[in-house]
Amino acid sequence: MSSFPLLFDLGSTRPTTRDIAKAVKDGGTAALTEAERRADQARYQEITCRSALNPVKGMPFDWTLNPYRGCTHGCHYCYARRYHTQFEMNADDEFASMILVKKNFVDVLTRELAKPSWTGEYVAVGTATDCYQPIEGHYKLTRRAIEALRRARNPLGIVTKGPMIVRDRDLLVACSRVATCTVYMSVPTVDEDAWQRLEPGTAHPLQRLRAVRELVDAGVNAGVLMNPIVPGFSSSREKLERTVKAIAGHGARFVGCNVMFLEAGTRSHFMKFLEREFPAWLPRYEKLYAKKYAPEDYRKQVQGMVRVLQQRYGVSAREREPHVEARVEAEQVGFAW
């Protein structure tokens, strides 16, 4: 705590993520006395970032952009929860209630895009946070970052659960004229109960699908990711079929899916959530998630069923998705969950 006053005694300069991690380590999130609490009860800490374009490995893309860290949508399965531990914050409540805002993000991005060494590679926006979570309405960092990408004629993809993205449809249409521009709306399920239990801070799934419809009608290449499908909550054939049917009915250009995986902070958060709200399911989950991924057979069954449903309702498979075998007929798959 003793170092904390110094941290913010920096004139107009905001702390870096390293400063934040040190302050929280020494004094918990209470040490972030400049973090603003807003109407949603979350606190927002403005920070200075050193870089905007973030290189990643093991993903279908090599570069990501995340104007915020943490997410008030608070999905219990969110794989980004574990990233909050990098800032000495927990992957539970603090992930959804202490949001870091990279105030200088757009300036840094603009400089990086102008460097001779930048070759204009595809950039994925919103992979470790939701770039259209409610606070975007205030800061507009995502919109301004997309404007920078458009000026640079840089290809991009955006993943979000936020219908606020329709605010930027004019810009997304403009991006599409100069480079690849794809919107991946995340709608794991249209089942009301699963939505309310798993994604407490998100917009209703049908509101997200209406946003897809508006984007497609405006000429944006927009589709849906049913990510993640959560065993027992959203994996039954009936729920998958209702979801794919609704996605097709809203004009999505494509659909893809993946079964939930669990690691590090996300794993402990999700198991605590189950223990609290669905204790009877814990033993099955511990067996199904003995490792990071559910067993391959299970994942293939789910993906195979979704593939069959895609064909049935006439919606294309996800763009850029690795080949998924679809030999399993939906009718032949007997899900226990």
Ligand code: SF4
């Ligand atoms: S909306 Fe996305 S980033 Fe936000 S909590 Fe849910 S899964 Fe995580």
